[in-house]
Amino acid sequence: MMGGLARFFAAIGHPVIDSIERLGFASRFFGLILLRSGTSFLRFGLVIREIFSAGVLSMLIIIVSGLFVGMVLGLQGYRTLQTYGSADSLGVLVALSLVRELGPVVAALLFAGRAGTAMTTEVGLMKATEQLSALSMMAVDPMARIIAPRFWGAVIAMPLLAAIFSAVGVFGGYLVGVVLLGVDDGTFWSQMQAAVDFREDILNGVIKSLVFGCVISAIALFEGYDAPPTAEGVSRATTRTVVTSSLAILALDFVLTAFMFKGV
Amino acid sequence: MQRSILDLWVGLFVAAGLAALAMLAFKVGNIGTVNMSDTYSVIAQFDNIGGLKVRAPVKSSGVVVGRVSQISFDDKTYEATVTLGIDKRYTFPKDTIAAILTAGLLGEQYVGLDAGGSDKKLVNGDKIQITQSAIVLESLISQFLFNKAADGSAKSAPPSAPVAP
Numbered sequence: 367m368m369g370g371l372a373r374f375f376a377a378i379g380h381p382v383i384d385s386i387e388r389l390g391f392a393s394r395f396f397g398l399i400l401l402r403s404g405t406s407f408l409r410f411g412l413v414i415r416e417i418f419s420a421g422v423l424s425m426l427i428i429i430v431s432g433l434f435v436g437m438v439l440g441l442q443g444y445r446t447l448q449t450y451g452s453a454d455s456l457g458v459l460v461a462l463s464l465v466r467e468l469g470p471v472v473a474a475l476l477f478a479g480r481a482g483t484a485m486t487t488e489v490g491l492m493k494a495t496e497q498l499s500a501l502s503m504m505a506v507d508p509m510a511r512i513i514a515p516r517f518w519g520a521v522i523a524m525p526l527l528a529a530i531f532s533a534v535g536v537f538g539g540y541l542v543g544v545v546l547l548g549v550d551d552g553t554f555w556s557q558m559q560a561a562v563d564f565r566e567d568i569l570n571g572v573i574k575s576l577v578f579g580c581v582i583s584a585i586a587l588f589e590g591y592d593a594p595p596t597a598e599g600v601s602r603a604t605t606r607t608v609v610t611s612s613l614a615i616l617a618l619d620f621v622l623t624a625f626m627f628k629g630v
Numbered sequence: 631m632q633r634s635i636l637d638l639w640v641g642l643f644v645a646a647g648l649a650a651l652a653m654l655a656f657k658v659g660n661i662g663t664v665n666m667s668d669t670y671s672v673i674a675q676f677d678n679i680g681g682l683k684v685r686a687p688v689k690s691s692g693v694v695v696g697r698v699s700q701i702s703f704d705d706k707t708y709e710a711t712v713t714l715g716i717d718k719r720y721t722f723p724k725d726t727i728a729a730i731l732t733a734g735l736l737g738e739q740y741v742g743l744d745a746g747g748s749d750k751k752l753v754n755g756d757k758i759q760i761t762q763s764a765i766v767l768e769s770l771i772s773q774f775l776f777n778k779a780a781d782g783s784a785k786s787a788p789p790s791a792p793v794a795p
Contacts, residue, residue, distance in 0.1 A: 414636065414640050415636060417640045417644075418636050418639055418643075422639045422640060422643045425646070461658045465654060523643075526643065526646070526648070526650070526651075529647050529650040529651040529654060530646055530647055532650070532654055532658075533649075533650035533651075533653045533654055536653075536657075536658055555657070558658055559657075559658065560687075562658050562659045563659060567659065568651075568655060568659050
């Protein structure tokens with residue numbers, strides 16, 4: 367009887383203690399990344415390689431999705447606004463929703479799927495094949511040589527990708543709204559310029575994407591570093607990267623929006 | 631060899647990202663159109679500002695000449711006090727009229743300045759004496775309905791008069 371009760375509490379307690387321990391390790395890991403970032407900036411070539419694999423290789427999916435998201439916004443927005451006879455405001459609708467929300471968030475979700483998973487698998491396999499230990503053996507700090515450059519590469523790439531996403535999306539909205547559906551060219555742009563503020567809207571969007579970049583790459587690298595060194599462990603870590611970072615992006619987006627657009 | 635191609639791609643990517651940001655700033659945002667660093671403040675009091683908001687444009691002859699910098703309520707006169715930040719490049723006569731107007735039927739509200747004929751110019755901290763409040767659509771409609779009702783009863787009165795005797 368006592369044994370059963372003890373097992374019951376152990377079954378509840380073990381996962382809780384486990385996850386708290388993981389959280390502590392993750393925080394320490396994040397701090398260590400920042401602490402060992404010196405090498406990344408002294409040897410910037412390392413970061414450039416990671417910008418290539420995280421940013422340049424994600425560009426195609428970002429551009430294509432941005433175009434389609436903008437086109438759908440133009441189509442749906444036009445139909446709804448037309449009901450109220452204010453199709454002229456289509457530019458405002460497309461630009462504001464892209465710059466404030468969809469640009470940073472959708473680009474971050476795509477980035478988590480495209481680049482985050484790649485980082486997790488890469489680091490996880492490096493660990494499984496004991497490349498990280500080999501580096502340590504050669505007195506090369508894997509945090510400074512492998513982890514930190516990947517982190518900074520992703521942090522630099524993310525805002526640029528979000529900006530490309532928004533810009534291409536606005537162009538997609540223009541394509542559908544002005545070229546296809548016949549909203550006036552001048553009104554489309556001038557209403558947009560009157561409504562979109564540089565500091566309030568665009569800069570806040572950039573800040574959002576910077577935060578998302580940090581979160582995604584920290585989660586992806588941690589999951590890779592923490593993955594059990596087996597094929598199954600790496601695959602599970604990759605799944606967890608996508609799930610955790612997507613949830614983190616959406617939750618953080620709400621918090622950031624509540625902070626940034628208080629007065630609007 | 632490998633490195634230079636990599637650098638080229640990353641350079642292209644960064645350039646594309648910065649170009650996108652610049653496009654957002656200048657083409658989508660308002661950084662290129664309204665650049666007001668130097669402004670002077672003028673105060674105007676209104677009975678009713680309707681839906682006027684801080685940062686709403688101040689226009690004269692349709693040209694944006696400034697922005698609403700502050701809105702507060704004066705509990706001495708029970709009027710709204712609106713502070714207008716006007717671009718230093720433009721000066722206005724002392725007897726300028728400020729009116730709260732609406733862009734389109736249901737559009738955003740802005741402050742319209744109508745220049746007067748005085749020789750003296752408005753300077754920082756001055757108060758605009760003549761103002762015109764926002765038109766509230768509900769009161770306009772109710773006024774219209776009252777007038778219609780009054781017209782209706784006036785018209786229906788004469789035919790009923792001959793019947794009476």
